[in-house]
Amino acid sequence: MRPLLTHEIGSMAKPPWRVKPFRGKPLDSGDLDHAREWGERLGIEEKEELLELLAKRDGFTALEKDRIVRFSSLYGVRLQERAGLDLVWDGEQQRVEMYEYPIRRIGGFAFRGHVRSFDDKYYRKASCVARPTLEGPYHTDEYRTIASIARREVKIPVTGAYTLVDWSFDEHYGGGVAPGARDVGKTRKEARRRFLYDIAEDIVQPNLRSLHEAGARFLQIDEPAATTKRDEIPEFIEATRKSVGDLAGKVFFTVHICFSNYDLLFPRLTELEGVLGEVHLEYANRDSREPGVSKDKRTGYGILDSLKGTAFVVGLGVLDVHTDFIEPPELVRDRILFACEVIGDPARVFVAPDCGLRTRDWEVSFAKFSNMVAGRDLAAQKLGI
């Protein structure tokens, strides 16, 4: 793999012509313009076919909606390719999002209602009501679609076992916990472990295996919840090991963690050397926007010191996904150069956004991606590679 390889991390926004038909809302002229203009910018050969499909504007059949999703996937892949990324995928165009989509495809879960995430933002939360079962791998068809579209190497994100468990309730494993019992803490922890390891072995592992068998060489395990509970890092590590199983070494695995206290991961994370290839974290969100390669300028990259002595490739978040600020190539370059200096080997640094860009519109996402690649090229030039 090339040093300073670039890739996306998770989601991108869905275009309005992808969203509205599923909400039963008619398309307007602006939506069709979006499809036309981005089709031209991205060199989509099948653009006219899409416009013909969208011309109906309303009342799309299930088959037509499937075709719209496939076009959305095509646009997502081409956007990343046109921006110059080395590893691409469609930015979650075929999924609802990273929790509800897999949970709806796993047996043994029931949605119980909305709970608050923050402010007035709520998410639909499910509960495990029976031992989880997998009726069939839920990302393999998605991979095949993307692989058939992509002109570059493909990477598929899969929501990790720890995050699926931590974002769910449990009525099955923890059913025997009695309030106030002498062993209440121990019972709860054991129930949690069984839940977690069953999800890892029975759900995530078969999905990863199926993707591998379908030809995927790059897989990303998304674990934004990894450090939520400070005393469960060993369980997160064991669940990751069980999820990967004997695929270690056969597939290049990335773990993605974001907006957390990364100190909690160390030193235990090194137990996953040989299992994971890349550890991708969010950094740019914590960093200054001033150019420079000194520590006082690169304030968001302190955790690199903990990764330096490991065998992992460092997945370097260089784009803040929560702002429309377009990072100049020179800022991206300096973030990369700083990381290379700390890590000591550009071959151990991959370049990516902090997280998925789903909250940014395509204009902003494309500009950010493009500058990320330009910044990578500047860094490579500076390093003589």
Next chain:
Amino acid sequence: MDVLLPGIMPRSEELVRATRDFERGRTLRRELEEARRADAQGLRRLQEGLPYVSPGMLAWGDLLRPFAEIIPGCTVGGLARFFETNTFWRTLELPPDAAVDGSRLDAWVQRYFLTDGLFKKEEGLVFTLPFPLVFRDFSRGCSLERIAELLIRAAEPLVKLPNKVLCLFEPGFGYRDFAGGVARSARFSDDDRRVGAEFIARLKALSPTPVYLVSAFFPLGGDLEYFLDLPADGFGVDLYANPLDDFLDRLPDGKALLAGVLNTGSTLVESPDVLRGVLARLRDGLPEDKIHLTPNGPAELLPRAVLEAKVANLRELP
């Protein structure tokens, strides 16, 4: 024995939908307020007959947010994870000389505690405020002493209302600084402990309103002694993180126990048998009027329908 529901209650699916519609410009503010009032009425029905009813705090963004409206110069900042949950609070940015503007308090109490007149000043209500330590965790710019002053000033009109109980919420007990998965140190300094104790003592000096200190989430461990030594009238404990025996043996005489028997981390509705079992143990160790059955943490971590089912089960206990 009674049932007490401190803290922010979960919003119903209808109110969640109304909130979302309002955010997306599909409904008017008036319609959202109507949905909120209807939701609060539903909570009142759920608690009908209880000596102290929770107004639900349905307009609260989190347990600190409304304070921004009575502290001039205070702004609402970024998101911070609320302990070990997937819920996030906003950090309050306070000026160093932060003080409560007394002229805003009447309207503030009406809106945030009495739900714009839906609940009456004279009826039995449970109010909840943050303890100064958790307020400090989710704010910046002020000393703990000043935070305690802010909270005293805000609490004064509440505890002076008749027929109320005040719960002070503090999930920090038992929480430790962690690094590499290893607990390093106790969270509270001697000064923290002193300010916390003085805060409760000053609140109690204002009125006869009972003041309860409510913990959540963590085994209290080394903080247990300090926790039970504070001058509160009662203590809320998470019985899914702590054995009941720890409290039955050590609860000071005359103090109430808010027994967290409803698990807000699980949608499983506690069976009547299990609840009867724990209640029997409580009755063995405590006078009847010192037993309050409560959720073990913030009720809003549950979907509303689940909370309602849990509370209904609890209310059927003899």
